[in-house]
Amino acid sequence: MREEAVNDKDQDHTQIPQLIFLYKLVQGSSMDSNGYHCALKAGIPELIVQRAKAIASKLSNNEPIERFKEDDFRQRAVFIVNLFSKFEVETGNIQKFLEDIGC
Numbered sequence: 001m002r003e004e005a006v007n008d009k010d011q012d013h014t015q016i017p018q019l020i021f022l023y024k025l026v027q028g029s030s031m032d033s034n035g036y037h038c039a040l041k042a043g044i045p046e047l048i049v050q051r052a053k054a055i056a057s058k059l060s061n062n063e064p065i066e067r068f069k070e071d072d073f074r075q076r077a078v079f080i081v082n083l084f085s086k087f088e089v090e091t092g093n094i095q096k097f098l099e100d101i102g103c
Contacts, residue, residue, distance in 0.1 A: 043098060047073060 039049045051073075058065045080101045087097055
């Protein structure tokens with residue numbers, strides 16, 4: 001999406017920006033995604049994003065998915081899930097939650 005000045009004028013005779021959509025939504029599944037990039041930008045640890053990429057690749061190629069063997073990762077995942085399950089959506093402090101999980 002981008003913003004462009006157009007000839008439309010508001011009551012003060014100033015230009016009104018118009019949004020130009022660069023993508024078209026169509027029915028069906030996408031063969032491409034920016035989800036991994038968005039996850040990194042949202043603070044998801046790179047190790048988790050890399051694992052997600054590996055699993056997605058295996059799924060798309062009908063290959064078996066091996067268990068992740070790194071114990072530290074598993075312990076950290078359990079820690080994060082436990083914190084998340086206790087997080088109060090209505091009253092919780094998301095910044096503190098993200099700090100607590102190391103983001």
